[in-house]
Each structure stands twice: as structure tokens, then as C-alpha cells.
Amino acid sequence: MDRLLSLATMYELFFQKFNEKVPLTPEEQEQIKAYLTPKKLRKRQYLLQEGDICKSIAFVEKGALRAYTVDENMNEHVIQFAIEGWTISDLFSYLTAEPATYNIDALEDAELVLITRSAHEEFLKNLPKYETYIRLLITGAYIALQRRLTSNLSLLAEERYTSFTETYPDIAQRVPQHMIASYMGLTPETLSRVRKKMADRR
Amino acid sequence: MKTIQTIAIIGASGNMGAAISKSLAKGNYRLLLCANDLNKVQAVADEIIKTNPAASAEAVDCSVDASWEADIIISAVPYAAEKEVAEKIREVANQKIVISIANPLNETYDGLVIAPDTSAAEELQKLLPNAKVIKAFNTTFAADFATPVIDGKQAGAFIAGNDPEALETVSELVSTAGFNPIVAGKLAVSGTLERMQLLLIQLNMKYDYNWLAGWKILHQ
Secondary structure (H helix, E strand, O other), rough: HHHHHHOOOOOOOHHHHHHHHHOHHHHHHHHOOOOOEEEOOOOOOEEEOOOOOOEEEEEEEEOOEEEEOOOOOOEEEEEEOOOOOOOOOOOOHHHHOOOOEEEEEEEEEEEEEEEHHHHHHHHHHHHHHHHHHHHHHHHHHHHHHHHHHHHHHHHOOOHHHHHHHHHHHHHHHOOHHHEEEEEEOOHHHHHHHHHHHHHHHO | OOOOOOEEEOOOOOHHHHHHHHHHOOEEEEEEEEEEOHHHHHHHHHHHHHOHHHOOEEOOOHHHHHHOOOOOEEOOOOHHHHHHHHHHHHHOOOOEEEEEEEEEOOOOOEEEEOOOOHHHHHHHHHHHHEEEEEEEOOOOOOHHHOOOOOOOEEOOEEEOOHHHHHHHHEEEHHOOHHHHHEEEEOOHHHHHHHHHHHHHHHHHHHHHHOOOOOHHHHOO
């Protein structure tokens, strides 16, 4: 029963978000559905490993994922988190077919909807509404990236953390602190000091 | 590094299913083994891990869940059971590679139960219109997987399908299994491949190859 229920809602959030950006007719929805790939990922499994070519954009129906890089000292640097309603990928690799520089893995068991490159190309050819959708998606990603860059360059650790928890309250609740520290470019010790200072003041 | 691919093998406790699972365990894949009898398929998974502790093989009791997780699905059930499997996994197999290994043989192994203008693979494609059905592993006997080099010669394994990227992925699987992959053409070639195996089965029974025989194309 549970399984039937989740099969029926496999693409629910995807189309909800799509329709918020660009309203679709039921026919268009069916047309898109035929090219989508449903994919489950268990906690700690990879969607993408660095060096491979990123073959799809993943929309998160359920669960949480992160994209990260690994430096030469084997330290992980979190680039992005994604929870329900978000998309995650190595856009550079997806759009250029060059090897990916990110790893993407699941922080929780996840249900995803994948848009593969061949589906992407098919949609661009035959569905003008998709072009609008993907433009808005990439615009959003660009804005987020710019904000993040500015925040990392110009804000103090405490300001960064406050801004993060205010912008992404759900992620701050669900993701381990050391990953949030990594995302903000702080050591876990620094983040922990910042949090203590903030708590003491309250 | 190539991202680890997850392969669901439906019917993994059968002769062919178990043979394919064991041989793919050599590659960089995560295997989800399903069958109606979970104990049987668990035994196959245990055997794989025992022989190769680095392998990733897990018994799963539901073909829908396994196919949902998978990047590649192998339908290793007899032709007669394929329709039921296809109906179960249709939604979750959307846009995925589904490998058809079945040969639609009759009960006495001397003919096919399918019309001359079609094949098991094309019938499966009709049942899974949004999947990328690829014919593979139908011209190799189960015993060949343990011995892909027969009498000093590597057996060939034919592949047919319509999606170039999927053909490439399945060629890699075939190489991992130890065979020489030969892309025979579009999915419509499957009928020929299935009839080739009917011939090999008949020859096997006539000349007693002990089910260790295969095809090899001689060429310059």
C-alpha cells in the first residue's frame, strides 16, 4: 500500500514546482513524464562521482543530498545542499559534457526525478515551456551562487551562519554541523565557537 | 572516477540470473538481486560476497523497489513471465536500460512460441514504451559465464538496441562478464539473435556440448 502510494506521487513535487514556474497542461505533463527518470538513492550513495560526466539534473522529491569537492589533503568542501523541491547537479559537467568536479551523494535516503541530457535536449527541441523552466532554474542557481560568494568573501563567520540559518532553516535542521561549517568555509571548531557565542548572548 | 551503477537483476536465483549476477559482481557495480523466493536469491548474494568480499550484492524482495533504485534493469525471467514483470516495473523503468535476455522457446526446445516477425525483446519494448530495451546475454549459456573463454577462444555476445548510449553501457557489462561484445544492430535484430540461440540449443542437444558452447564471428 505504502509503495503504491509513493509510486503515484513519484513526480508530484516536481510538477508542482514546474507549474509554479510555468503552468503546464495535463498533456504537456504527460509528454514530459515520458522522458523523466525516477531514481531512488540510499543514504551515502553517490549520484555522481568526480571525474565522471554528469548525465542528469536531479530534482529531489524526498530526502537530502549534497555536492562537494575533495581537496588534495582529502578535505571535503560542501558546495551545495538540496532537499525536497530543489535540484542538484554539476551544471558545468552537465552542460559541457566535461568530467565533473563535484561529487554528489545522499545525506538521507532519497527519491529523485532525473532529467538526463538526452531528455533535456529533447525538451529544448519540442517544448518551449521547458526552456523557460530551465532558464528560471539556472537563473536561480546563479543568484544563489552569487549570494554565497559574496557572503563567504565579505561576511563575518557569525553573519554567515545567521544568514544561512535564516535563508535555509530546513537544511540547518537536517544536515550535520560539520557539513554546514564546510559549506560556509569554516572549521567545525570555529562554527561551534560561533554557535556557543550566539547561544550565550540569548 | 566512474559513478557506481546500480543493476537490478530480476530473476536472479534462476540459472541465467545467478550466472549473470556472479559474473557482473566482478565489475564496479552495485547489484540488487530479486526473485520470488528471497531465500534462494539471498543464497546467490551470499555466494557472491563469499567469493569476492569487495563485491556489492544484496537480495531485495521487491522488483519494483530494486528497479526504482537501479540505473540498469536485467529481466532474467523466462519469456512467459516477462509480461508480469514488465507490468510491475513499468513506472519505475522509465528511461532506464532494460536488458532482455529471454529466448521465447517452446517447451520442447525445438521452436519458438512467438510470431516470426517479432521477438521477445520487441515485445518487452512494447510493454515498456519509455524504457531503453536492449537485447543481450541471450546467445550465451549460463555455463559460459563461468567459462567465457571456451577451448582457448573468447565467446562473442551479441547486443541489439535502438539507443546508442545504452548500447555502449551494455557493451561494458558484456565485457565485464568476460565476453566479446558485438553490437548486432537495432532492436529489430533481436529476432535473429533469439533464433540463433534456438539453433545453438538444438546443436547442443544433438552433439552434446554439455551446455558449454557459444558464438564467435571469424573475420579478418
